[in-house]
Amino acid sequence: xxxxxxxxxxxxxxxxxxxxxxxxxxxxxxxxxxxxxxxxxxxxxxxxxxxxxxxxxxxxxxxxxxxxxxxxxxxxxxxxxxxxxxxxxxxxxxxxxxxxxxxxxxxxxxxxxxxxxxxxxxxxxxxxxxxxxxxxxxxxxxxxxxxxxxxxxxxxxxxxxxxxxxxxxxxxxxxxxxxxxxxxxxxxxxxxxxxxxxxxxxxxxxxxxxxxxxxxxxxxxxxxxxxxxxxxxxxxxxxxxxxxxxxxxxxxxxxxxxxxxxxxxxxxxxxxxxxxxxxxxxxxxxxxxxxxxxxxxxxxxxxxxxxxxxxxx
Numbered sequence: 001x002x003x004x005x006x007x008x009x010x011x012x013x014x015x016x017x018x019x020x021x022x023x024x025x026x027x028x029x030x031x032x033x034x035x036x037x038x039x040x041x042x043x044x045x046x047x048x049x050x051x052x053x054x055x056x057x058x059x060x061x062x063x064x065x066x067x068x069x070x071x072x073x074x075x076x077x078x079x080x081x082x083x084x085x086x087x088x089x090x091x092x093x094x095x096x097x098x099x100x101x102x103x104x105x106x107x108x109x110x111x112x113x114x115x116x117x118x119x120x121x122x123x124x125x126x127x128x129x130x131x132x133x134x135x136x137x138x139x140x141x142x143x144x145x146x147x148x149x150x151x152x153x154x155x156x157x158x159x160x161x162x163x164x165x166x167x168x169x170x171x172x173x174x175x176x177x178x179x180x181x182x183x184x185x186x187x188x189x190x191x192x193x194x195x196x197x198x199x200x201x202x203x204x205x206x207x208x209x210x211x212x213x214x215x216x217x218x219x220x221x222x223x224x225x226x227x228x229x230x231x232x233x234x235x236x237x238x239x240x241x242x243x244x245x246x247x248x249x250x251x252x253x254x255x256x257x258x259x260x261x262x263x264x265x266x267x268x269x270x271x272x273x274x275x276x277x278x279x280x281x282x283x284x285x286x287x288x289x290x291x292x293x294x295x296x297x298x299x300x301x302x303x304x305x306x307x308x309x310x311x312x313x
Contacts, residue, residue: 016205017188019218020136031124031180033165036107037115041090041097042123044081049137050126051081052187053089054158058119060089064143067093073121076148076155080187082140091119122162126184130267136188139199144191154186204248209234213245213253221261222284227253257284262298265291269307276303 033056034042044051053062055073063070065085070093073079081087088097098106110118128137148155161179164172192198204210213230216223230253231241245253261283268279280291295303 016201016211016214016218017185020132021185021188031122031161031165031176033120033122033162034103034107035111035118035120036091036103037110037118038091039095040103040107040119041088041092041095042103043086043088043097043099044123044125046084046086048081048125049083049128049133050140051083051087052122052124052126052183053079053081054122054155054162056120056122056158056162058117058121060091060119060121061093061095062089062143062145063087063093071145073145074148076158078146078148078154078158078187078190080140080144080146080191082137082142084142087143089121089123120162122158122165124180124183130270131263132267135199135263139202140188140191146187146190154183154190157182157186200249204245207244207248209236209241209244210248213241217257217260221257221264222282224284225254225257258294258298262295265295265303266306266310269303270310272307272311279303 031052053060053073055075055077057075059075060073061067061070062073062079062081064081064087067088073089088095090097128134146154157179161176161183164175164179169175192202201214205214212233212235216230216233217225227242228238231238234241234244236244242253245251245256249256251259265279265283268274268282274282276288276291280286280288283291285291285294292302292304295306299306
């Protein structure tokens with residue numbers, strides 16, 4: 001047997017969706033499992049950036065603003081609701097809907113009744129940070145209904161989440177955090193696969209000609225990328241790459257790179273964690289002065305003033 005060392009190779013690049021999720025810091029989801037006997041109704045505020053609802057047993061109706069536009073959720077169904085107007089979930093579109101605190105007080109004892117007519121459902125709330133998070137949310141439709149289908153990993157994850165929430169256990173918060181990430185990623189994938197509103201970067205990332213260049217830009221925005229270099233990564237001539245990129249993303253490669261760098265710069269400025277020199281280095285500018293000039297051209301004001309106006313509290 002050879003004693004030679006084994007070398008494990010792996011890619012340090014991440015896919016574009018994962019990069020958006022990491023930049024958006026979307027891992028802080030909160031979920032609750034509820035058991036409610038009719039009549040019941042819950043109204044949730046539009047300040048929740050992304051709400052996720054799933055029915056485990058029974059049925060529910062969900063609507064935004066108008067009960068006459070409600071749609072039914074059956075066991076295994078999942079719904080995503082983007083922030084904006086308040087939305088409601090209830091046993092019937094005619095139900096009186098309560099705030100979360102009122103609902104909890106009203107149905108606190110329903111968990112133990114074992115009533116087969118009771119609905120078991122999950123409600124989750126995700127918050128996203130910065131411009132990357134905002135762009136991710138804006139790529140979603142206001143409401144998305146994802147009916148249950150066979151061999152669907154999203155609904156498998158919902159089942160695991162429901163069972164984990166049903167009974168306290170050691171290490172439960174870590175398990176919930178991981179399951180919430182799984183639910184969010186599968187829900188976003190399903191949304192982007194289903195609808196024409198999927199962001200262009202997501203659609204382009206499925207194109208094997210463009211995916212290597214997109215990964216490179218999103219993985220290392222600080223690199224001094226050129227069109228020939230990105231074209232070489234994609235295995236295309238410069239002209240063919242530029243045409244394919246423009247057609248898929250509606251922007252020239254260098255314009256897309258600049259937009260992504262400015263998005264990252266705004267998030268760094270808003271967080272207040274990095275100096276201008278550090279932001280310049282991470283976004284591909286040779287000095288704070290070069291970064292400040294580019295930022296002023298893009299936003300009409302210097303980065304220091306923009307930071308004062310937009311810094312996180």
